[in-house]
Amino acid sequence: AQSVTQLGSHVSVSEGALVLLRCNYSSSVPPYLFWYVQYPNQGLQLLLKYTSAATLVKGINGFEAEFKKSETSFHLTKPSAHMSDAAEYFCAAFYNQGGKLIFGQGTELSVKP
């Protein structure tokens, strides 16, 4: 079955530290991959997307993600965390069957001053 796994339901970093949020997908055929951010009581905002054009994808707010087919991973990184980055982050995969996005369980990012 198609699935997306996010390792770590909660990640805490200090302001200015590296942010690394992990995502793995299960498929022999690489899907389209996305990272979304959700602030409290809000909908999902698209951070970035992988569509096979380039393995390193840059998104908004200084985030980027690297697609590694050999590891079936699409980890999200940011060199220096800011307090405003505190939110819930979701990795999602789009498979062509049925048009649906499959989401991971989410990772809550906390940023300490």
Added chain:
Amino acid sequence: ETGVTQSPTHLIKTRGQQVTLRCSSQSGHNTVSWYQQALGQGPQFIFQYYREEENGRGNFPPRFSGLQFPNYSSELNVNALELDDSALYLCASSLSGTGAHEQYFGPGTRLTVT
């Protein structure tokens, strides 16, 4: 460019009642998808509408139904509400037929069933 809007923002219903949630897609988008997000979980796909027809469905019972209108707006209807239906319902719009698969989400409707 108008983003995805949803109404109402919050809703409280009693078990057994019926509810209708509404969504207006982003301008230029022709496809609407609905997701259910339970507390502390990732969104779960309910169904998708394209050209006013259901284009895919997740693992939800038939009491979850929908409509898409000619202007691409959409409704999600849930009959015989159960306590477990309490969740944030997200609508997402996209443009099918272009190879771009990103979906843009509205702010959601928070449904509480008591």
